[in-house]
Amino acid sequence: MPSYTRLIVLGAVYQFQPVHGYFLRRELSTWHVDEWANTQPGSVYNALKTLVKDGYIVENGTESDGNYPARTTYSISPTGRVELLRMLREALWHVEAFDTKAVMAITSFMFVLTRDEVIAGLENRISKIDSLITENGFHIEDTLRSETTPRYVREIFDLSSARLRAEQGWAAQLIARLRDGEYQFAGEGD
Structure with missing residues (x-):
C-alpha cells in the first residue's frame, strides 16, 4: 500500500471515527484524493484491512441501516495515532522537488498537530x-x-x-x- 494512501485513510479514520469504509470512500472522493494521491476507491478498503492487520485501527463492530448491508466501523488505535503523527510529520518536514502529495496530505490533516x-x-x-x-x-x-x-x-x-x-x-x-x-x-x- 502506498504510504500516502495509508496516511490518508489513517487520518480520515482518526477524523471521522467511528467510521465505516463506504463513508470514507465517499468522503475522500470529495477531496479528490484519487487525483492528487492516486488513492482509488478500492484502495480505501484494502488500506482499512491492512491498517487493522498492522494494529493501527480497530474494528468496532458492524452496523446495519435499513436494507443496506452491514458495515464494519473503525477507530484509530493508540499505536495508529503514533503512526499518524509520524507519517504526518514526515510529510510536513520533508520537501520533494517534484512531488505535491506531501503538501496535499499536510493540508488535509494538519489539525492533528x-x-x-x-x-x-x-x-x-x-x-x-x-x-x-x-x-x-x-x-x-x-x-x-x-x-x-x-x-x-x-x-x-x-x-x-x-x-x-x-x-x-x-x-x-x-x-x-x-x-x-x-x-x-x-x-x-x-
Missing part, C-alpha cells in the same frame, strides 16, 4: 524550497552544457522551480492565517 508545529514545519518547507530551487538552477546549467541531454529537459527543472515557488507563496500566506488564529489544532479547545 499543534499550531506551533505546523507553523515551524511550514517555515522549514519555505527554507528547504529555496535550496531546491537553487539546486534546480544547477541542474539546468548541467543540462545546457550536456552534449547528450536535449536542451528542452531544462523545462522539467523550470517547472519544478515554478511549482516550488507557488508552494512557498501558499505556505507564507497560510502561516500568516495560522498566526491570526485560523483553523483549530491539537490542544486548542478540543
